[in-house]
Amino acid sequence: MVYRFTIYHDIPKSHEIKIHRIDCSSYVNRDPGAVNSDWRTAYDFQTALTITKKLSEEDAVNYRMYKKCKPS
Numbered sequence: 385m386v387y388r389f390t391i392y393h394d395i396p397k398s399h400e401i402k403i404h405r406i407d408c409s410s411y412v413n414r415d416p417g418a419v420n421s422d423w424r425t426a427y428d429f430q431t432a433l434t435i436t437k438k439l440s441e442e443d444a445v446n447y448r449m450y451k452k453c454k455p456s
């Protein structure tokens with residue numbers, strides 16, 4: 385299986401959690417050395433959403449999904 389979605393979660397927990405497609409430029413062009421970024425991966429959208437909601441509850445931050453990264 386191939387990861388199809390990725391979740392952006394920042395360590396200071398100060399920003400919204402965001403779901404992206406795995407080929408989104410936000411993920412492709414990420415800084416792999418960034419210590420404050422925690423990118424999670426998921427095989428499908430439902431899993432990505434589950435992870436995101438859990439992180440959102442734990443950190444008490446909102447989550448959001450960009451239109452262009454929504455599953456078609």
Ligand SMILES: [Zn+2]
Pocket residue numbers: 403404405408409410450452453
């Ligand atoms: Zn995106």
